[in-house]
Amino acid sequence: MDCGCSNFRSSSLLHQWRSPSPLLSSKLTFLRVKRLNLAKHGRVVTRACGSDETSSVNGFNIIPNSLFMQEAIGAEYGEGFETFRPDGPLKIDVDFLNDRLQEGFLQRIRYAMKPDEAYGLIFSFDNVVADTRALKLNAWKQLAAEEGKEIPKEADVQGQMLYAGADHVLHKLLLWDETETELTRLALRFSQLYYDNLLRLSKPMEGLKEWLEAVYTARIPCAVVSSLDRRSMVKALERMGLEKYFQAIVTEEDGMDSIAHRFLSAAMKLDRKPSKCVVFEDEPRGITAAHNCTMMAVGLIGAHPAYDLVQADLAVASFNELSVINLRRLYPKLSPLPPNMSCIHSYGSIACFSAPSSNSFTRRRSTLSPKPRILCALGGSVAEPLVTSVAEPLLLNAVRGEDVERPPVWLMRQAGRYMKSYMKLCEKHPSFRERSENVDLVVEISLQPWKVFQPDGVILFSDILTPLSGMNIPFDIVKGKGPVIFNPLSSAEDVNEVREFVPAESVPYVGEALTILREEVDNKAAVLGFVGAPFTLASYVVEGGSSKHFSKIKRLAFSQPKVLHALLQKFATSMTKYIQYQADSGAQAVQIFDSWATELSPVDFEEFSLPYLKQIVDEVKRTHPDLPLILYASGSGGLLERLALTGVDVVSLDWSVDMAEGRKRLGPNVAVQGNVDPGVLFGSKEFITSRIHDTVRKAGRGKHILNLGHGIVVGTPEENVAHFFEVAKEIRY
DSSP states (O other), rough: OOOTTTTTTTOOOTOOOOOOSSHHHHOOOOOOOOOOOOHTTOOOOOOTOOOOOOEEEEEEEEOGGGGSSSOOOOOOGGGGEEEETTTEEEEOHHHHHHHHOOOOEEEHHHHOGGGGGGGGEEEETTTTBOOHHHHHHHHHHEEEEHOOOOOOHHHHHHHHHHHHHHHHHHHHHHHHOOOHHHHHHHHHHHEEEEEEEHHHHOOSSHHHHHHHHHHHHHHEEEEEOSSHHHHHHHHHHHTOGGGGGGEEEEEEGGGBBBHHHHHHHHHHHHOGGGGGGGEEEEEEHHHHHHHHHOEEEEEEEEESHHHHHTTEEEEESGGGGHHHHHHTTTTTTTOOOOGGGOEEETTTTTTEEOOOOOSSOOOOOOOOOOOOOOOOSOOOOOOOOSOOOOOOOOHHHHHTTTOOSSOOOOTTSSSSSSSSHHHHHHHHHOOHHHHHHHHHHHHHHHHHHHHOOOOOOEOOOOOOGGGGGGTTEEEEEETTEEEEEEOOOOHHHHHTTTTOHHHHHHHHHHHHHHHHHHHHHHHHHEEEEEEEEEHHHHEEEEEEEESSOOOHHHHHHHHHHHHHHHHHHHHHHHHHHHHHHHHHTTEEEEEOOOOGGGGSSSHHHHTTTHHHHHHHHHHHHHHHTOOEEEHHHHOOGGGGHHHHOOOOOEEEOOOSHHHHHHHHHHHHTSSEEEEOOOGGGGGGGHHHHHHHHHHHHHHOSSEEEEEEESSSOOOOOHHHHHHHHHHHHOOOO
């Protein structure tokens, strides 16, 4: 087949690149720098498009060895890439591409039948489009059989063999004692075996073709990238029946020197801004490369466990668990979905549609009767504690520095989408607002993990934005998009419209739910309430929802500080009342979430967050001196000493801070909470056990609440959560 196949755009950037958009062709220029020595950089194009020329070593054909080399990530710090050409090097800047392609993007958003058409999807061929891991492992087995040897059976060694270069495998993993010449021959033979297997590849990854059909219907353009040669790539796509789905391909002939190079080249061929592209990868290095190119990244869990892919913007186990709606979560500033699609909920990563529910919620005192104990859907339940009634919950005793036999344990987001019982409830009640504002549902969901795992803390199922409606700030929580503030605040006039928060009038269901939870748990665990910190709440209402760069709140802080201070004061006063109301209703401890405070520099934290946190703590301690207050701020390693200045009883650490170091920096008077990486729960039970013991050992005896460094991640195996609690409860100081 001729490599100028009409199904795909010209791939070689050795020639003048033609944009399919007339808007782009006159504006996009490549920045060329002075010629560098090609041999020095090891980039010599040995095979032109369509060439059949080959050479050999020891009688074996040379196969492109880039298939078996660990490539550079490329585009470090997002600066772009430099590729070496016969006529000199080519340098392209990521920001330059984003700027030049902006006008075309805006026109597509304006005129497209669907907003999706303005975005681009980029797929890695290896282990995303096709399962090349099995092919590679089979090639090693074939080579071992030819040589009368065996490959190790250990799963971790075989896993390394899938991603390491052939030389590394032969030298370091297989430990075949051969001469250098013989090892070179073996590496070339392995390359040939693997390449032969590739040429017979006929099946795509499970679920990919069906998902691509949905994407094709939505008219989202797609590209596929690989270090394969063009002819083999085109033939492989034809054999798998995928050729119609990809509008561009990037292959060996493009001369891209790193993973990021290929992604940027694919974006150019799709005529899409890099920042509007989503990359599908199965490897952490590929995800990093995508982010370096300002692209979003979907991680496919497979050869690498989910906790290795935690940096991905979305992680799924297979294409069967993905939908176009999931993908839209990654599109920034996308227009709201039509009303009939506004309530979208997901089970695991599978998005489903449901009709919007009524805004009228039942608010009555629940009369819950004792129910049979619920077992973990994927394994056994956690053993019941030996003590059935205690004067004070273990968590409160630990915070106060009393002598306890083990650290208390609970997990942030312990009630949620990883539990099958919660997902079944979501089928009947798809609206998050309904689930978090209906007394019966709040109590049922809050008790789900208690009945299964018996944690030492039972936290109210709610949201930090729940008070906003009572402050005249309309909002919703849209599945797949998150919080949406309908009228973001930006001026003094807007702040003046914010009302004083009266919890008993605005959120009576919170008080009722806490009272019932206190009766249900009966001091066998501490009932926890929670609120949002002033700066975090202000960030949401000024930004209009979640944010990546927090440019609006910082613009307000640095250009109109008096306006922001007025808003922060209203939130400080309101959250003080909210904590007091929760405590009066039955909460035995309250956690304050200042999730976005770490977006501030230390000096700005001291101005826009610290004073209001301290004000809340001081006023609550005046009325409720024995109420433990916990403060959590994600990524707070640079602010730990300042967090202690707020006067809270407990500082919750995320996993980026070493527990022993955090304990030392906070001092002996402050208790600590945390800080196991949530991704650990995707590991083996032995691995989970090891990390729990390591965290407890570093925290030392007493004044420690065992928890995660963040909330439980969607998709976490329920049986691993059960194991976490089992191990934690067996610990003895």
